[in-house]
Amino acid sequence: MHIRSLLTLPILAGTLVQGIAIPAGHFTTDGMHARHAKPHHLESRSSFPLLSRKSTNVSTAAPVADGPAYWLESIAHQGVSPLGPSGYTVFRNVQDFGATGDGITDDTAAINEAMSSGGRCGQGCFSSTTTPAVVYFPAGTYRISAPIFDYYNTIITGNPNALPVLKASSDFEGGYLIDGDPYFGPGLNWPATTVFWRQVRNLILDTTDVAATSQISGIHWPTAQATSLQNIVFQLSADEGTEHQGIFCESGSAGFAGDLVFNGGKIAAALGNQQFTMRNLTFNGAKTAISHFWNWGWTYQDININDCDVGIDISTGGSDEQSVGSITLFDSSFANTPVAIKSAQSESSTPHTAGSIILENVSIDNVATVVEGPAGTVLAGSTGSSVIAGWGQGNQYIPDGPTRFAGDITPVSRAAGLLASDGKYYQRSKPQYELLPVSAFASVRDGGATGDATTDDTEALQAVIDTAAAAGQVVFIDAGVYKVTSTLHIPAGSKIVGEAFAVILSSGEFFNNQNEPKPVIQVGQAGSEGHVELSDFIISTQGPQAGATLIEWNLASTSDPSGMWEVHARVGGFAGSHQTSNECAKTPDTVVTEADENCIVAYMLMHITPSSSNLYMENIWLWVSDHDIDVQTEADGGQITLYSGRGLNIESTKGNIWLSGTSVEHNVLYEYQFISTHNVYMGQIQTETAYYQSNPNALIPFTPNPAIHDPDFAASCEGSSQGHCEVGWGLRVVDSHDLSVYGAGLYSFFDNYDATCSAYGSDHNCQNSIFSIEGDSSITVYNLNTLGAQSMVNRNGESLASYSDNIGVFTNNIAYFKTE
Numbered sequence: 001m002h003i004r005s006l007l008t009l010p011i012l013a014g015t016l017v018q019g020i021a022i023p024a025g026h027f028t029t030d031g032m033h034a035r036h037a038k039p040h041h042l043e044s045r046s047s048f049p050l051l052s053r054k055s056t057n058v059s060t061a062a063p064v065a066d067g068p069a070y071w072l073e074s075i076a077h078q079g080v081s082p083l084g085p086s087g088y089t090v091f092r093n094v095q096d097f098g099a100t101g102d103g104i105t106d107d108t109a110a111i112n113e114a115m116s117s118g119g120r121c122g123q124g125c126f127s128s129t130t131t132p133a134v135v136y137f138p139a140g141t142y143r144i145s146a147p148i149f150d151y152y153n154t155i156i157t158g159n160p161n162a163l164p165v166l167k168a169s170s171d172f173e174g175g176y177l178i179d180g181d182p183y184f185g186p187g188l189n190w191p192a193t194t195v196f197w198r199q200v201r202n203l204i205l206d207t208t209d210v211a212a213t214s215q216i217s218g219i220h221w222p223t224a225q226a227t228s229l230q231n232i233v234f235q236l237s238a239d240e241g242t243e244h245q246g247i248f249c250e251s252g253s254a255g256f257a258g259d260l261v262f263n264g265g266k267i268a269a270a271l272g273n274q275q276f277t278m279r280n281l282t283f284n285g286a287k288t289a290i291s292h293f294w295n296w297g298w299t300y301q302d303i304n305i306n307d308c309d310v311g312i313d314i315s316t317g318g319s320d321e322q323s324v325g326s327i328t329l330f331d332s333s334f335a336n337t338p339v340a341i342k343s344a345q346s347e348s349s350t351p352h353t354a355g356s357i358i359l360e361n362v363s364i365d366n367v368a369t370v371v372e373g374p375a376g377t378v379l380a381g382s383t384g385s386s387v388i389a390g391w392g393q394g395n396q397y398i399p400d401g402p403t404r405f406a407g408d409i410t411p412v413s414r415a416a417g418l419l420a421s422d423g424k425y426y427q428r429s430k431p432q433y434e435l436l437p438v439s440a441f442a443s444v445r446d447g448g449a450t451g452d453a454t455t456d457d458t459e460a461l462q463a464v465i466d467t468a469a470a471a472g473q474v475v476f477i478d479a480g481v482y483k484v485t486s487t488l489h490i491p492a493g494s495k496i497v498g499e500a501f502a503v504i505l506s507s508g509e510f511f512n513n514q515n516e517p518k519p520v521i522q523v524g525q526a527g528s529e530g531h532v533e534l535s536d537f538i539i540s541t542q543g544p545q546a547g548a549t550l551i552e553w554n555l556a557s558t559s560d561p562s563g564m565w566e567v568h569a570r571v572g573g574f575a576g577s578h579q580t581s582n583e584c585a586k587t588p589d590t591v592v593t594e595a596d597e598n599c600i601v602a603y604m605l606m607h608i609t610p611s612s613s614n615l616y617m618e619n620i621w622l623w624v625s626d627h628d629i630d631v632q633t634e635a636d637g638g639q640i641t642l643y644s645g646r647g648l649n650i651e652s653t654k655g656n657i658w659l660s661g662t663s664v665e666h667n668v669l670y671e672y673q674f675i676s677t678h679n680v681y682m683g684q685i686q687t688e689t690a691y692y693q694s695n696p697n698a699l700i701p702f703t704p705n706p707a708i709h710d711p712d713f714a715a716s717c718e719g720s721s722q723g724h725c726e727v728g729w730g731l732r733v734v735d736s737h738d739l740s741v742y743g744a745g746l747y748s749f750f751d752n753y754d755a756t757c758s759a760y761g762s763d764h765n766c767q768n769s770i771f772s773i774e775g776d777s778s779i780t781v782y783n784l785n786t787l788g789a790q791s792m793v794n795r796n797g798e799s800l801a802s803y804s805d806n807i808g809v810f811t812n813n814i815a816y817f818k819t820e
């Protein structure tokens, strides 16, 4: 996503939006949130979750006072940024910058020095890929008196074996402990939709020394794709009249957050963003656990809300001016909370589909009202406990519609292979290997790879990968840019983790023949079985790479699912890619009849092949750049035209694939495609159509390949008179079954870089249709949000739903869609 200022402004009648000044620490949502006089039951301080871990026999690391050492702290720090400032340091231990962690000393300046030193991308910098950093906190209590400014492209992480505490002192000045995007002036430092590649993990954010009446939040987090919050405890005042908040996020296009615990607070999570996936969050004793300023779609999985006044408030704006699009909530629970969900939707509320809700497998215990509407109770609860198998409100198509409904739905009949032993969907957080000793890691720099963006590192990387897999070690890709000129083979048994989003960069003629595509990384061979785990790195291409398939996944996993977490594609648009705004600038004023060969960046971003199965993917952003991250020479932020044939193509015959918080953007033929597969869980999926289409349209520059079931627009659009038929699909499903989508945002913002066709009130004619169901297929979609497409869903070429029947906050919404 990157649509500066254009996007969020027209959307949201009367709410907090990007571009409107919200001075740090001074925003308020008063008047929107009912207060109830009720005692709060905050868990006692001595029972912070996560402070104690099970002991294990695996770790041989020297124990420290508060828990085992963490390999990332003690491994040799050899990460580099070859295209960054000379002598640049990637890994920064805050204690090396003078932070004490003693709970007494003011560590603010030292931590901000660790963050900013070395010419990084901070105030006034638009974005950068050349100054990545890991800012590391050893165990301890770090007292701060002002915000920590989180720079672009930063991993903030604590020791997961003994979570460090960032503790605001009583005289704290500012709005947030960690400020992910400060308001230095009327606007955010970075447009929230351009804040990519950052993480915050393994911390306790504690505001309890600050007066309850102060407006303070743990983290200010307006962010976009490829960002995450993981394993954070928010310790907030639970006193009467508390104004404390855990997360304050007013805008952006994200993203993923998981394994968070919130104790206390007025609004534990105050959220506004286009879309998000949030999984495994626990809220204890907040006044309101979650309140949305606005959204388009939101996926909540395994959310547990205890002892709050209100669970999730989506009533912002009221019935006449709702600003919240939709939420999908499942495998979740509410306990001792009088109102679980507060909504403003009614038969006559506006916009028509705003406030749509889907609930599936939600348990309640002592919840008087499950859904409160503008005129009172919509779904009553009880003083006892029960389970809501399926319920929703909004528009439904089964597959005919629209039918307005508020009531029970038949829940998805879940494939057994997708479930954990407790009957919920299987979920697994990104492994941090926190109990392994340093000796369990094999550094690619130690193995002779340079990461200097110039040397051919193919052989060195392959040698480390093979040796580590045989020895049961985890490959550590030290920060750097590793050029490869032929395929890297990832055998069964591999575990690979990157530092600061290390980059694998394909280059050369080997990858540049679209008639003979080649994988950049190939996981297993056709027919091979076993287990692989990949996390925290980026796959990129350099120069023309018309035959590059960035990731090819062939492996069948028979017991535990394999996994991929925060492994992203970033194609073009960055220093070293040779496809920046200098080479591939957009040309909307020229009729494009032929693609510039130098701007053909990839064949396919990811291919999950027929023999593969059992793959869990979480927080994955497969991105063909729409703008130049490192060079902003133009007023429009350096938009560029790049051609990648295909996004994510899933052909697994056995299935059992989880797509938790994934997005695919700006490919020519499609973003997501499912071919003869089954048993796939998705939530939330998000797409964007290439900004240049229809100039050229999807007939250029790739020849459809029947072997991988490419759509053939020349054939399917023959005789179409609507004008925007030959445009890439957001989601294409062919001969596939038991696909379950828990939240989808399929967006087409532009026609030839002109966003008129997706503006609020427009006729959404950027493309005729964006979601195609073909052949013999079955699929359920909860909260389908589309933008810029006249038909929201097609079946075998016929439109099933027009945008005009499903007008929402900005996107158009169908709460409940099923093929049968």
Ligand SMILES: *[C@@H]1O[C@H](CO)[C@@H](O)[C@H](O)[C@H]1NC(C)=O
Pocket (backbone or CB within 6 Å): 055, 056, 057
């Ligand atoms: C740790 O080792 C001891 C002694 O060898 C053994 O009894 C115990 O079961 C092991 N614990 C785990 C968690 O493997």
Ligand SMILES: *[C@@H]1O[C@H](CO)[C@@H](O)[C@H](O)[C@H]1NC(C)=O
Pocket (backbone or CB within 6 Å): 049, 050, 231, 258, 259, 260, 261, 280, 427, 428, 429
């Ligand atoms: C959920 O998060 C907590 C930490 O907040 C963690 O202990 C637990 O293992 C997580 N559950 C799952 C299923 O990942």
Ligand SMILES: *[C@@H]1O[C@H](CO)[C@@H](O)[C@H](O)[C@H]1NC(C)=O
Pocket (backbone or CB within 6 Å): 331, 361, 363, 411, 414, 422, 423, 424
């Ligand atoms: C709902 O979740 C519970 C665990 O909380 C699980 O036991 C049950 O099987 C789930 N039900 C469905 C329909 O998936």
